[in-house]
Amino acid sequence: MIKAEWLKIFKTRKMLVSIIAVLFIPVMYAGMFLWAFWDPYEGLPNLPVAVVNEDKGAEMEGVKLDLGNDLVDKLVESNEFKFIDVSKEEAEKGLHGRDYYMILEIPTNFSEHATTLLDDKPSKLVMNYIPNEGMNFLGAQIGETAMDRVRAEVNSQVSATYAEKLFDSITTLGDGFTEAADGSNKLDEGAKTLADGTKDLKGYLEQLASSTVELSSGADKITKGAGDAAKGANDLTTGLVKLQDGTVQLQNGAQQAATGATTLSQGVSQYTQGVAQVQTGLATISDKQKQITAGATSIANSAGQLNGAAGQLTAGSAKVAEGITALSKQLEGMMGSLPEEQAAVLKQTLNELQAGSTSVHTGLGALTAGTKELQTGANGLSSGASQIAAGQSQVLAGANALTSKSGALIEGAKGLQAGNATLSQKLGELNAGVKTAVTGSKTLASGLNELASGSTTLNQGTSTLASKSGELAEGSKALADGSTELADGTSTLSSKLGEASEKAKEVHASKDTYDMVGSPVEVDKESVNHVPNYGTGFSPYFISLGLFVGALLISIVFPLVEPAIRPKNGATWFVSKVSVLAIVGLIQTILTVVIVKWSLGLEVDNFGYFFLTALLTSYVFLALIQMLVSIFGDPGRFMAIVVLILQLTTSAGTFPLELIPSPLQVFNKLLPMTYTVSAFKASISTGDTSYLMQNYGILAGFLVAFLAITFGYFMLLHTKRYSKVAEEN
Helix, strand or coil, X not given: CHHHHHHHHHHCHHHHHHHHHHHCHHHHHHHHHHHHCCCHHHHHHHCEEEEEECCCCEEECCEEECHHHHHHHHHHHHCCCEEEECCHHHXXXXXXXXXXXXXXXXXXXXXXXXXXXXXXCCCCCCCEEEECCCCCHHHHHHHHHHHHHHHHHHHHHXXXXXXXXXXXXXXXXXXXXXXHHHHHHHHHHHHHHHHHHHHHHHHHHHHHHHHHHHHHHHHHHHHHHHHHHHHHHHHHHHHHHHHHHHHHHHHHHHHHHHHHHHHHHHHHHHHHHHHHHHHHHHHHHHHHHHHHHHHHHHHHHHHHHHCCCHHHHHHHHHHHHHHHHHHHHHHHHHHCCCCHHHHXXXXXXXXXXXXXXXXXXXXXXHHHHHHHHHHHHHHHHHHHHHHHHHHHHHHHHHHHHHHHHHHHHHHHHHHHHHHHHHHHHHHHHHHHHHHHHHHHHHHHHHHHHHHHHHHHHHHHHHHHHHHHHHHHHHHHHHHHHHHHHHHHHHHHHHXXXXXXXXXXXHCCCCHHHHHHHHCCCCCCCCCCCCCCCHHHHHHHHHHHHHHHHHHHHHHHHCCCCCCCCCCCCHHHHHHHHHHHHHHHHHXXXXXXXXXXXXXXXXXXXXXXXXXXXXXXXXXXXXXXXXXXXXXXXXXXXXXXXXXXXXHHHHCCCCCCHHHCCHHHHHHHHCCXXXXXXXXXXXXXXXXXXXXXXXXXHHHHHHHHHHHHHHHHHHHHHHHHHHHHHHHHC
């Protein structure tokens, strides 16, 4: 089917030539339109505009004004249009004869109105702009834009002239300020002298009033202080009397303390003597204790020999009994001075010895058993004696330490005795001094009472003086304030006049200053995604238009439904037609891109995306035309033209969408040219890849939908047309 379609095209010369011719339709549309409107403002210097100058000029404070001639010269030099200076009759004739697109008329009173700025009712400068809109409406609109520039230029010139006169007046005004400042300086000096005198007077009177107030206040304080002092003196006398009584009692107590200290010293001496005796006794006990320990040891040793010498036991037992009795008598006197524990141990030991000796005398028959018990008791006695000796050593050490501290105790008691004696003596002297102070305080109280009585009279006189001097000071304050305000006012006047004079002298106007006043504002244009000319701005619109017209015309010269041979099925039938349209769309895209890019010089942000956008646009429009014409035939072409008209008005390729009527804005989102124009803008100017891909997605959706509908139609058509033929055969 594909081969048959292409063979039919190449064999049918009329069809081949027509298809080749249609391939150049998008180039002709897009190329010719863009070429014609690439940069129309480049031709503005060739657009003839008549200038009629009837201005007669005027004078402004001796200066000749000829704004009309100046304006004509600037317009001719600007070369914005082809300005031609002609008479009014020639301009009107040329305007009606289509020689001029517009007339710019400067009236006779143009310069005269510039001199009326300071009049009660100033007159504005008026220029007459007469376009021939029927000759070319856009030319008239462009001329109106140019008139805005002319008006701005005239405003600048007139304002500069006004500024020059204004700055001259400021200079003259500055001279007047200088003279006024000199006179105000003299007035200021006199006002300052008056103010200084009133301030001095006010100061003296305020000082007098203040002093009298202070005097009155001081007198009050003296009166109050004298009364308080007299009362205090009386209280002092009472207190001193009580102090005197207390010192007597204190002296008596000190004497008693001295006597007690003497007794304490004597008792301490007796105590230390007793401690010495205790120490001597403990030393004697310690010596005896050593003998006891030795005897106990000897007994223990002898007890061991008793077991072998039973024959000598009877004689020895008597001696032992006597020794134990003597020992008990010696120890009874010592037990009272020993610690209770040691005394108990010692007493227990003596009892055991006595019991043992009794047993020896009583039962010689049990000698062997008794000697063993005796040996055990002797060992216990030796151990107890050793413990008693150790305790005696500790008691003796404590007694020695107590004896060593007794000297310090005696010295302290003696010091206490001496101190109490001295205290008693000094308290006697204090008592004598207090008696003298009591006498003096009584005399002081009497004098202060007399002082309080005299200060009351002084207080009454100073109060009267303070009241009158205060009234005088108040009056002087009002006088001083008034003179100060006068001085301040004259000083401010002199200062401000001087400042005004200085400011006026600082004004040094020049031609640049006049130009600044005439045209103070300049506008700097900073473009985002710069579009250099009209051709670049219209390219998305005209390229889309050209590709749509090319797709529409291919439907006329190439049969979109009629197969070259009998199709086997609807799919091959559909593919054979689409293959031809795909090649046609590719060639149209290549020709359009080459001509627009390299012949017209279109600058694109990304050439790859630009070419892909053009190819996708061509395929979407071809699929749309194929769908309409295949299904509806010639009415389908009419539908395509209606779609084209709606797309041209709603795609926002020329004017912004918001400027077209609201009912038409509904079609903007529904038709594919909206997205082809947006995709071309992104690939040519903005470079917004994400926005470009968004439009690619929508266009791909259109393409798939159109092809799917057409494919379904071919499948249905094949079933209806060729299945019946097969049945008949």
